[in-house]
Amino acid sequence: MKKIEAVIKPFKLDDVKEALNEIGIQGMTISEVKGYGRQKGHKEIYRGAEYVVDFIPKIKIEVIVESSMVDQVVEKIRTSANTGKLGDGKIFVLPVEQVIRVRTGERGKDAI
């Protein structure tokens, strides 16, 4: 099993969600995060006061999938989150040791 973490542009969330639904991904965790990479922060100035955006608002998606699904999911996220511009985000794939469903105690594949 793998965990796929993707940091994407906020307005791309619906597209990514839809794309993942299409290939049968049932669940995901979403968080509102902030950060920066090559797309730096910037500032806006209004009447002399600076409003600095140090960390740019992004959305983080986390999905746990069977290893066999990883390539498909990564590709779906990559294409659906792509605008071709800077700051489109990154995708991380991490190993997952175990998954346990709280309600039933099911483990592994069954619990995804």
Place this chain on the structure above:
Amino acid sequence: MPDKASLILKQKRERLISSLKGNSQNFMIEHTGMLDNYFQTCYETSLVGPGIRIEKNPYAIIALGGYGRKEQCVHSDVDLLFLFEHTVPATAEALIQEMVYPLWDVGLDVGHATRSVEECAEISRTDIEAFTAHLDARFVCGMSPLYTRLMSHLRENIIHKQSADLISWLIQTNALRHKHFGDSAYLLEPNLKEGRGGLRDYHTIRWIAKIKSDIRTRRDLEYYGYFSSDEFLSLSRALTFIWHVRNHLHRLAGRKCDQLYTEYQPKLAKILDFHSTEGRSPVESMLGKIQGEMEFLNQQLRMFLYELSHDTGSHRKRGPNLRTRNPKLEIRKGAINFASSAAIPGAPLLLMQIFEECARFQLPLSAEAKRLVKEFQYLADESFISSKRVVKLFEKLLMSPPGVVNALDEMLSSGFLVRMLPDFKGIVHRVQYDDYHLFPVDKHSLHVVQTLKKFALPEDSSECQLCGRLYQELATPKWLLWAGLLHDIGKGGAGKDHSKRGAIIAAVLLAQKGYRRKDIETICFLIENHLFLIKLATRRDINDEETAVFCARKIKEVTRLKMLYLLTVADSISTGPKAWNEWTAALLRDFFLKVLNILEKGELASHEAVDTVEKKKEQVVYSANTQKAARELDALFNVMSPRYLLYSSAQDIVSHIQLYRQLNDGEFVWKVDETPEVGTRMVTICAKDRPGLFSRIAGVFTLNGLDILDAQIFTWRNNIALDLFHVKPPLDQLFEEEKWERAREHLQAALSGNLDLAQALKEKMEAYRMDKLRATERPHRVVIDNQSSSFFTIIEVFSRDFPGLLFGITDALFRCKLDVWVAKIATKVDQVVDVFYVRDFDGQKVDSADQVSAIQAVITDVLEGSQHKENAA
């Protein structure tokens, strides 16, 4: 035998619970009675009991808490006290085993205590829970004199000696509980017992009345004058309903559960027979009703406490000194009253004036005044509510500074707001069944107004700083506040798009109030678009200039934008934590400032700009022959940049599109036109955009001796660059065709890397260099501006003209890894003003100090390098 008795109890309870319907009051009394019966039977048949009596330590069984008040809900705890005359004997343990354990076995939660009278008094002194439980004590069976003794002991030794302390203790505990359980009445999952407006609020009233007047039953609240007869009826109605919900919730959950969790809500709504009405789901109707009753209960508590604090005269010193400006209104016990109800029919304006005083003095209306407002509201007929004086008074209320007492809130709770704004009726207690909207729509609307007004107060957080500043910049906040009050008015009806519906309702309502059309338009615009900014900020790419321009063009005016932003922030803040957090705030503010920037520059989004662009589009589409062609044009408009559409004539756009269609897979196509009269040439180049394209074109022209007079470049969003060069004709006009052909080949070669332009130009310059010496040297200047645009770094170069200048500058930009998106090159005689809108290859502005000074240095070098050369020559 207790075992047998417990079985009987179990059966009886099961029967009672399964038949639970209708009047919950009867249910609770019957339920209580069953428990009483059980204990009475136990007491008589007990095997352990007689032993205790023999030891001369008689005991009694006392019901405490809810059981004591005969308010035993389905799964409420059974609070029990085994009261002994003397020290609790060792055999008490056996007694508990005999009587209480069987109850555990039948599934009841029994909390029992074994204490002597002395011990009860002792614990009541230190533990508020124990004290309040004892306040509700009720004799069940056993030695009744013991109970009497306990009660008089409590009264003489505790209550009489420190009643004031006890009351403030109760009030404090209650306030803490409200804080802990939040504004439960408005939370999506109200807590029927502990929340604001929950049963504990009623208990607090009852306990305090008990301390002060030793009341025995709820009815005594009326007899002792704590409630009017009407209020008591409403109180009973509210309590009965809440108990009813609570009983069913207990039964549904199968356990003691006072929080109305979302998972139970649909089932409960069905059981309680709520239906869909006026676009509300059954759950929404149920939550609305619960919210209404809990709100009422909480209001009663507040009023009760308020009057209490003025009875004791200890808390507020205001009162006698305060005078209203209107002799028909007066301030009594810290609340506003009508001096006499008889005056109201003759002067209905009093119904508004009382709220005006309420805002001015920051004092609530007394319960009596509210009752009178309700009773006389028929006086506020149609002509009354749209009369100038009334509207003026209402406006004043709307704009009154935010304080502890919100006059609009007082108006809402007395029902008069609905009278003033009949359309408000649809959103009163309107609950939305989702985990997003925490407050019912009416409360939310008032909350938004309050939040807006609070922007004017000095605050620390940077979000409010900006809002405060914007708020103060408004000439009048009146329109914004109206919009805040009415922004969700459309939610009263069924169907989607409440914003649009709201704008229509508001337009009619405001016209009746006599507002001018222009102002109504502003308010309705705000209402209709109150979700526009937040939607764009979260669903579109805010780092794309198009998004900001699109938004700016829709809003058109700086003031409107500011109001819309303030409304959006206040609306989000007042909706709940899911709608407003630092993340959303950052996104929205960033977007707002970008749009504001565009509107303040006025270039791309003024009324005129929008009109011009629309007209051009129409003209261009008009040129299309077929429907299909027209559709294609529409698609092309979407990729054209706002500046392009603004600055190119319709005629030019048509010819550019033709050129674009010839491009196909080629690198570039161009078209040379003779400019009539002036005799110059206009070269239009359509090319696949790539970094350095502009500098190469400029270089090729210079190489071919074509002097560039001015130039413009536009970049479309489909990666097409459109460059327009206005050049002097070739010197040798006889062979002009050939000249252009050679230039074309040069460009081809330069783009494919087969021609080293820099080198070629250097050689050419060597040959020409002493060409033009100038008498006067004006200083050159390079300005790098990162403020004017949120999306581009703007570089302005002022210099005197010399051959190869444009190539030199643009090539320098290219070497700095900058992409030119827009360029305006203008030459006046020998003075050149070049403006470039650039971004780095990643598409970002270049705003670090290092980069700025590097660019400055490189361009200056180009300018001075050439001068140097000329001077040297």
